[in-house]
Amino acid sequence: MSYVLEIKNLTKKFGDFTAVDSVSFNVEDGGFFSILGGSGCGKTTLLRMISGFEEETAGELLIRGESMKGIPPERRPVNIVFQNLALFPMMNVEKNVAFGLQRQRLPKSEVQSRVNEMLERVGLVGFEKKKVTELSGGQRQRVAIARSLVLKPEILLLDEPLGALDRKLREHMKVELKVLQKEIGTTFIYITHDQSEALVMSDTVAVMNEGRFEQIDTPKSLYKNPQTSFVAGFVGESNEFQLSSYEGGELTTKNGCKLSKLDLDFKPKKLFIRPEAFILNPSADLSGIERIDMQLKAILFDGSNTKISASIKQGHEEVLISLPQNAQFEDLREGDDILVGVHRDDLKCYKD
Amino acid sequence: MKKLVMLGVLVLTLVANGAMAQETLRLLTWKGYAPAKLVKDFEAKTGIDVKITYSNNEEMIAKLRATRGAGFDLAQPSQDRISFVQEKFPVYQPIDYSRVNTGQLVTSMVDAVKRNTAVDGKGFGVPHCYGTTGMIVNQKLAPGADDWSDLWNPEYAGKISYRLKRPLLIATAFGMGEDPFALYDDIDAYRALMKRVEKTLIDGKKYVKNYWTSGDTQVAIIQSGDANVISGWDGKGWTLHKENPDIDFIAPKSGALGWIDTFAIPAKSKNLDAAYKWINFMLEPENAAYFTNQEGYGTASSGAIAFLNDEIKANFSRSFPPADLDNIKWHPPVPAGFEKIEAKVLDKIKAAK
Amino acid sequence: MMKKPRGTFYLLITPVLLWLLALLVIPHLDMLYRSFRFETDDGLWVFSLNNYLAFFEDQIYWLTFVKTALYSIGVTILAFVVTFPVAFFLTKVVAKKYSSFMTLLLLIPIWIGELVTVYGWMILLRDNGVINSFLINIGLIETPIVMLFTSFSMTVGLLYISMLFMIVPMMSALDSMDDSLIEAASDLGASKWTIFRQIIIPYTTPGIVSGGIIVFMLVIGDYVAPNILGGKSSLWFTEQIYNKFLASFNWSEGAAFGFLLLLLSSSIVWVALKLSGQKLDKVGS
Structure with missing residues (x-):
């Protein structure tokens, strides 16, 4: 497998502040690679180093095996879709898309045919002469992507381009982007703070925190097996518990709730349990699960995402539990006592 | 508030x-x-x-x-x-x-x-x-300048200045040996004279440093050395003489204009x-x-x-040696309509190259 | 839906309207009326277009106007060339806290007033003035360079008094431009020159045009700088209007020339707007 992008110990410092701290990773050709992190984690700086707008303090950056050291943005085989899209307001759709091609001094006919082809691909035929200010949010999005893709870059960088859209459109664009990427096969590097965007679209997700990568993995194993407590807390919803002790295979939370977890070879400090890991009224013949007595505090109705808030009787820890979407639990009422089970494998423990 | x-x-x-x-x-x-x-x-x-x-x-x-x-x-x-x-x-x-x-x-x-x-x-x-309008001359730097005709004398090229207003047209006419006041009752002859005055001043324009516009700029232009031969008022010339004996007011040979x-x-x-x-x-x-x-x-x-x-x-x-005192040309009242002729002449001179 | 204006509204707007009427409308109407009055040789006052025709009949007037207009266009272009780098520097390069202070410094010529700045330039530019003395003292030149009372000194003076009106609208246009537009262009392979020509200039065109209109109107209507700094051949059209009123006492022709100046310079602005593809309401905002 060839790598389109190789990054080795890449570091960026602004004065005393280290924005990107010795990051190394490779991106496979034709993949959809996301970098997920909160604001200020260094993901934008990393992107700007790949595109050439920031110069690295140390480390190496190779595209198709070639070092990018000292190469300005206009000469790198990567293109970027900006957070605010940065469409040229004084040009129409067609001219926006043709801008990059014209810079390469291609013959007019070739520019025209490539622009047409690209507009067809993103579904903007008939909008050629429209001003970009007259387009809807989703259409503007497509112009921005078309403007970059028409140059056939090795990598397309996307800097949270869906951030400004409303929720419905964002859901729609997620699917559209993923399909588009599969169709054309260009490598996408996608930056976001929205884990759902990263999980839905990506082949590979890197979770970034304080200038470092916490974990690089497929969305599925990132969700199932977070390697660090940061990833466990950041990706997906989780109930987090502070632990006070681990003795004889028994975890004790700060508030005194006890759970058994036998196979740990380190002293854990934090425990994460996903809301959907809980089983309401587990049947008596299930093995390998912990059974916990709780009292139902509130039902948080949210359609397919409805949860209940409950309090563990022993230690009064508050937890959120996903409610299965069948009529089975419709008669639950606030204040009811409930028995909840959780598989011991789903007790995710971390030492920091 | x-x-x-x-x-x-x-x-x-x-x-x-x-x-x-x-x-x-x-x-x-x-x-x-x-x-x-x-x-x-x-x-x-x-x-x-x-x-x-x-x-x-x-x-x-x-x-x-x-x-x-x-x-x-x-x-x-x-x-x-x-x-x-x-x-x-x-x-x-x-x-x-x-x-x-x-x-x-x-x-x-x-x-x-x-x-x-x-x-x-x-x-x-x-x-x-x-008082009179005559010339103020820096006699050290421009010796010999003593008549209106020196305002278009190539010898002082680049160092000449005057106020481009009606007294200067009258002065030029005297400098050319004419008597404009004698034509105050004949508007056509006066218009013809002004044409000749216009030509003289346009021909001489290349020697002019600048036109002064007020009493202050009149003093400044000769004081600073930007010009050495200028038209000027007697009072101003004498004030300048007090500061710099080289500069003095001179009654032009063809007659200072009395006002x-x-x-x-x-x-x-x-x-x-x-x-x-x-x-x-x-x-x-x-x-x-x-x-x-x-x-x-x-x-x-x-x-x-x-x-x-x-x-x-x-x-x-x-x-004012006695001869020059007698030679002062006192402005008679300006007949109506004359200023219109003069204004056009002044515009043309100002616009000329 | 608009509410119907009530009594208080009229009460509040009346002083404004009266003010406009008394200080703007009536004097202009009076001038307009005068501009059509003509005194015949018999001393009779009649309505006539003669005052306007005088402008076209005598080539000194329209030539002066053409010269003034061309010169004003030149100064406007020069003002753009000189101030654009400054505007770009202040909005895109310097940190915000310094740039507002520096913008304040640019206002100084306006605080001082035109006449004083013009005299200031005289002191700097004259034959034995500050600049010539300096150049002679350091041995760069032997005889003074003639700068005062030339087109050069006039241009400097006109630029100096009008520059600010170019720079401010340009700065606000540049300020509103997102830096990511420049980065996007660069990312798409554009050189610095292409970015300047294809992105920055088109984006700031409304600012440039509105600044240009103000500078042009200011310069073509100026009297002091051409008159004092311009020297012997700097006949400006405003000076001819002044002379109409004050030297030849021909107020009717002066009024007609004033309206011609307004009309002709407005049509130049209109043509410029058409050529640059701008609309007045857009430029004005």
């Missing part, structure tokens, strides 16, 4: 001023014609507040014409610029010579001004001061009393002499000679 307070203060000031109801004299005059000391003395003596607006002949006419003679109690136009204005736009009122202390004035000058400013047999001016500035009373003057008081005050021998000692211009006050500085007397004898 701040603005409100300021507005309040302003209103109070206005009210306070009104309450005092001080008498004022609104004077429209030339710079230097109302020396601060004399204004102070006058205010102390009469209790009348003097408000001065500085101007020149052209602006004086325009201002008074715009208001049809209102806004000022006393003006000081040159004697040749009164009658034609008065005939067309009546902006002045006749002088009541019985209220002027003519006893302290040079009689011949009073009569001449009365005659020259007359409309329908009534005089409109009282002489105040007189008399007057007192004239606007048609809608609101304070005639004050106006006549000021006229009589300014022409008292001692005050008139103070003005002449300050500004260098001659005065119409007959007794002033006793109080003049030696230096002032020396100026006259140095710049």
Whole structure:
């Protein structure tokens, strides 16, 4: 497998502040690679180093095996879709898309045919002469992507381009982007703070925190097996518990709730349990699960995402539990006592 | 809030001023014609507040014409610029010579001004001061410059300056050996003369450094060395001579132009009393002499000679040998319509390369 | 839906309307009336177009106007060339806290007033003035360079008094431009020059045009700088209007020339707007 992008110990410092701290990773050709992190984690700086707008303090950056050291943005085989899209307001759709091609001094006919082809691909035929200010949010999005893709870059960088859209459109664009990427096969590097965007679209997700990568993995194993407590807390919803002790295979939370977890070879400090890991009224013949007595505090109705808030009787820890979407639990009422089970494998423990 | 307070203060000031109801004299005059000391003395003596607006002949006419003679109690136009204005736009009122202390004035000058400013047999001016327009020359740097024709003499190329206004057209005509005043009754001949004057000045334009535009720029241009041969007023030339003996006023061989500035009373003057008081005050021998000692211009006050500085007397004898004194060309009143011809000539000269 | 204006509204707007009427409308109507009055040789006042025709009949007038207009266009272009780098520097390069202070410094010529700045330039530019003395003292030149009373000194003076009106609208246009537009263009392969020509200039065109209009109107209507700094051949059209009023006492022709100046310079602005593809309401905002 060839790598389109190789990054080795890449570091960026602004004065005393280290924005990107010795990051190394490779991106496979034709993949959809996301970098997920909160604001200020260094993901934008990393992107700007790949595109050439920031110069690295140390480390190496190779595209198709070639070092990018000292190469300005206009000469790198990567293109970027900006957070605010940065469409040229004084040009129409067609001219926006043709801008990059014209810079390469291609013959007019070739520019025209490539622009047409690209507009067809993103579904903007008939909008050629429209001003970009007259387009809807989703259409503007497509112009921005078309403007970059028409140059056939090795990598397309996307800097949270869906951030400004409303929720419905964002859901729609997620699917559209993923399909588009599969169709054309260009490598996408996608930056976001929205884990759902990263999980839905990506082949590979890197979770970034304080200038470092916490974990690089497929969305599925990132969700199932977070390697660090940061990833466990950041990706997906989780109930987090502070632990006070681990003795004889028994975890004790700060508030005194006890759970058994036998196979740990380190002293854990934090425990994460996903809301959907809980089983309401587990049947008596299930093995390998912990059974916990709780009292139902509130039902948080949210359609397919409805949860209940409950309090563990022993230690009064508050937890959120996903409610299965069948009529089975419709008669639950606030204040009811409930028995909840959780598989011991789903007790995710971390030492920091 | 701040603005409100300021507005309040302003209103109070206005009210306070009104309450005092001080008498004022609104004077429209030339710079230097109302020396601060004399204004102070006058205010102390009469209790009348003097408000001065500085101007020149052209602006004086325009201002008074715009208001049809209102806004000022006393003006000081040159004697040749009164009658034609008065005939067309009546902006002045006749002088009541019985209220002027003519006893302290040079009689011949009073009569001449009365005659020259007359409309329908009534005089409109009282002489105040007189002087000449001639040349101011830096005699060290431009030796030999002594006639109007030197204003287009290649010998002084790049160091010549003058004010491009009607006196210069008259001066040029004299410099060319013509007598423009003799043509004041023949407008067609005068127009033809002005054509020749125009050509002379356009041909000579390449030697001109710049046109000066006011008394201050007149002084500055020769003081700074930007020019050495300029047209100028005698008083200014003598003031410059005091500072730099190389520079002096020279009466051009073909004749210095004599002017008399007057007192004239606007048609809608609101304070005639004050106006006549000021006229009589300014022409008292001692005050008139103070003005002449300050500004260098001659005065119409007959007794002033006793109080003049030696230096002032020396100026006259140095710049005006007897022959030149006789040769002074006194401006007769300008006939109506002439200024229109001259204005066009001036525009053409200014626009020429 | 608009509410119907009530009594208080009229009460509040009346002083404004009266003010406009008394100080703007009536004087202009008076001038317009005058501009059509003509005195015949018999001294009779009649309505006529003669005052306007005088402008076209005598080539000195329209030539002066053409010269003034061309010169004003030149100064406007020069003002753009001189101020654009400054505007770009202040909005895109310097940190915000310094740039507002520096913008304040640019206002100084306006605080001082035109006449004083013009005299200041005279002191700097004259034959034995500051600049010539300096150049002679350091041995760069032997005889002074003639700068004062030339087209050069006039241009400097006109630029100096009008520059600010170019720079302010340009700065606000540049300020509103997102830096990511420049980065996007660069990312798409554009050189610095292309970015300047294809992105920055088109984006700031409304600012440039509105600044240009102000500078042009200011320069073509100026009197002081051409008159004092311009020297012997700098006949500006405003000076001819001044002379009409003050030297030849021909107020009717002066009024007609004033309206011609207004009309002709407005049509130049209109043509410029058409050529640059701008609309007045857009430029004005």
